[in-house]
Amino acid sequence: MTTAEIAFEHVSKTFGRDDGSYAVRDLSFSVGRGELVAILGKTGCGKSTTFNLVAGLIEPSAGKVTVQGRDPFRDFAWFRGKIGIVFQNDRLMPWRSAIENVALGLELNHAPLAERMEIAGKWLDRLGLSAHAQDYPHALSGGMRQRVSIARAFAVKPDILLCDEPFSALDEVTANGLRAQFLDLVRETGATGIFITHSINEALQLGRRILVFHRPAAIAYEASFDKATSESQRNDIRSAILRALATEQAA
Amino acid sequence: MTEAAPRQAGRPHGGAVAPRSRIKFEGVAALAGLAVVWQIVSYFVPPFLFPSIPAITLRLIAIFTAWDTIYDALVTSGRILAGLAGAFVLGSVLAVLMGRSERLARYVHPLLNFNQGIPALSWVVIAIIWFRGIEFRIFFIMVMTTLPAFSFQILDSYRAMSKDLFEMTLSFRPSRYNLLRTLVWPSVLPGILTAWKVNLGNASRVVVVAELVGATGGVGYELLQQQQLFDMAGAVAWTLVLVFFVLIVQWIITAIENSVLRYRPAAERSL
Numbered sequence: 001m002t003t004a005e006i007a008f009e010h011v012s013k014t015f016g017r018d019d020g021s022y023a024v025r026d027l028s029f030s031v032g033r034g035e036l037v038a039i040l041g042k043t044g045c046g047k048s049t050t051f052n053l054v055a056g057l058i059e060p061s062a063g064k065v066t067v068q069g070r071d072p073f074r075d076f077a078w079f080r081g082k083i084g085i086v087f088q089n090d091r092l093m094p095w096r097s098a099i100e101n102v103a104l105g106l107e108l109n110h111a112p113l114a115e116r117m118e119i120a121g122k123w124l125d126r127l128g129l130s131a132h133a134q135d136y137p138h139a140l141s142g143g144m145r146q147r148v149s150i151a152r153a154f155a156v157k158p159d160i161l162l163c164d165e166p167f168s169a170l171d172e173v174t175a176n177g178l179r180a181q182f183l184d185l186v187r188e189t190g191a192t193g194i195f196i197t198h199s200i201n202e203a204l205q206l207g208r209r210i211l212v213f214h215r216p217a218a219i220a221y222e223a224s225f226d227k228a229t230s231e232s233q234r235n236d237i238r239s240a241i242l243r244a245l246a247t248e249q250a251a
Numbered sequence: 252m253t254e255a256a257p258r259q260a261g262r263p264h265g266g267a268v269a270p271r272s273r274i275k276f277e278g279v280a281a282l283a284g285l286a287v288v289w290q291i292v293s294y295f296v297p298p299f300l301f302p303s304i305p306a307i308t309l310r311l312i313a314i315f316t317a318w319d320t321i322y323d324a325l326v327t328s329g330r331i332l333a334g335l336a337g338a339f340v341l342g343s344v345l346a347v348l349m350g351r352s353e354r355l356a357r358y359v360h361p362l363l364n365f366n367q368g369i370p371a372l373s374w375v376v377i378a379i380i381w382f383r384g385i386e387f388r389i390f391f392i393m394v395m396t397t398l399p400a401f402s403f404q405i406l407d408s409y410r411a412m413s414k415d416l417f418e419m420t421l422s423f424r425p426s427r428y429n430l431l432r433t434l435v436w437p438s439v440l441p442g443i444l445t446a447w448k449v450n451l452g453n454a455s456r457v458v459v460v461a462e463l464v465g466a467t468g469g470v471g472y473e474l475l476q477q478q479q480l481f482d483m484a485g486a487v488a489w490t491l492v493l494v495f496f497v498l499i500v501q502w503i504i505t506a507i508e509n510s511v512l513r514y515r516p517a518a519e520r521s522l
Contacts, residue, residue: 055422080424091419095437095514104433108425136514156423 004030004066005160005192006054011063013049022216023049027063029211029219036186036193038207040200042245045215047196051164054194055085067160081109084158084191086166090145092137098148099124099133105156116155123151127181143174150178154185161186161193167202179205200241204234212244220244302484310488320473324492327462327470330386331454331496334393335447341394342401342446349402350409363399371396371457375464385466392461397450404449408442409435444508448501455497 013024023046031037041047052058053065056072056079065072072079084105092101099120106116124130127147137145146166153161166182167175183206186193195206203210204225212221221244223237286304293301314320345363349356374395378388412435420434462471470493477485 057418057421077424083422085419085422087415087419089415091415093416093434093437095512097514104420105423108420108423108429108433138514138516 005033005035005068006031006194007064007066008050008053009064009066011053011060011065013046013053013058014061022046024053024060025216025218027218029222031192031194031209033192034190035209036195036207037209037211038195038197038203039211039213040197040203040241041213042198042215045213047198047213048164050213051162051194051196054160055083055162081105081156082158083160083162084153084156086146086150086153086161086163088165089169090137090142090149092145092148092152094137097134097136098129098140098144101137101148102151102155104152109156119155120151123155124148126185127151143170143178146170146178147181150182150185154189157189158191161189161191163193163195165197168198182206200238203241204238210237210241212241214244214247220247299481299483302487306484307487307491310484311491314488314492323468323473324470324496326468327458327493328496330389330393330462330469331451331458332500334390334458335397335450335454337390337394338397338401338450339443339447342398343405343443345398345402346405346409349406356406359402363402366395367399369395371460372464375461378461379465388465389458389461393454393457396457397454400450400453401446404442404446405439408439411442412438441508441512444504444512448504451497451500451504455493459493 007030008027011024011027012022014022027050039047039050049058053060054067054072056067056076059073067079068082070078072083092098093104096104099117102120102123103111103116106119111119121130121133124133127150129144129147129151132140132144137148140148146169150166163182167179170178179202195203197203197206208226209224210222211219214220221240223240225234225237229237289301290304293303298306314324345359349359371392374392378391382388382391416434416438420430425433458469459471459474462469463475464471466472470489473489474486477483477489
């Protein structure tokens, strides 16, 4: 049993007045150190709310969220440099070149200029973008911009990596290449990861554990697997996920 | 790794945007055309109505070669810049306060709207009644007439700041100062530069009115002298002095804009 790096204990989240409309309801799960968990669910099931709760960007209405044993919302500044996030869209600052965007987290972490440029340069090189280091975002393609945003998240050497459907806006060929590259990087850095997606195939490709959410965010199905899991077992998992999603629809 | 960067993005093509050199040429040609028309009219109309271009040019040369007239031009330029700077500082403070407090905005917004409805000449009269010092009067008039535009423009830029970028930056847990430096300032800078360009024209018009009524020096005062002497060449020459000043400052702002906003695709930058 691994140590829980991320833990949700009976977490609920409502927005606005407490009228009973939950985005997350009584959600409990944990993620062990170095584990990559895929959270799967349909649009509007509260995946992104869960993501923001882990990131400490919002506070739970009830229950307890802990990351490395601390409250990510209340101990917000303590997590500086410990959490890296890859968003659905690249969210690059248009006034910064590619290398300056990658260096943003390091800069906010007070790394010296030479050091942050060296680290950012290495990450761009790692992601095959060294020739575009000085380019501004408008001069880069969608795939390149998302690679810059991945480099930005990894550049701070995060203990926790959060990804919110980072490949959903890309074409399938670009997304496939980037997914494989991303998985290599996660394994290489040993970061604990939560990967939010609405694609079953992507969840099976990236995660070692899959949590299927129904609406409002609560676990409808959970599956663990590894490299040894056979293709037929994976198909069974795929069918079970589909059933879990369909059950919710019927409900 | 194989996809190509859209290097052509933002570049003028397909005749959508004319080259900058051509636009400059067309601008100069338009002004030269106006001068030619003026000169032709001057052959048929008395000089106290339409003085010739050479007569106006001679008056301009006279203005720029005598120290006391150069001083008048500089005084007016200084008043415009001081008034704009004052309105910018006050407007920025109000915009930030309104951006941070919706409740405060609900009180201040109607006051600024009310202010926008007050004619510049009313502020001139009020300033003359309220204050003694000429320079403070003019500064007050300039600030009161250009304040709303600065406040609204900066507030709009602040409110239009990308929520996605805000969330992304916040995820790195920046200090308040670093958030301001890395996100807020670059986000509102284009709006600030636009506000300066818009207000510059307004300020040059208002300063003339203020000087016309309540000053003993400056372009407005000189225009009043030309009116009393019925000297049209002098009036046009002094008007051109003010126009030159506005064009020079606008050129400087545009140069700053093109430098600090160089990240934008070429077609989105100022001409």
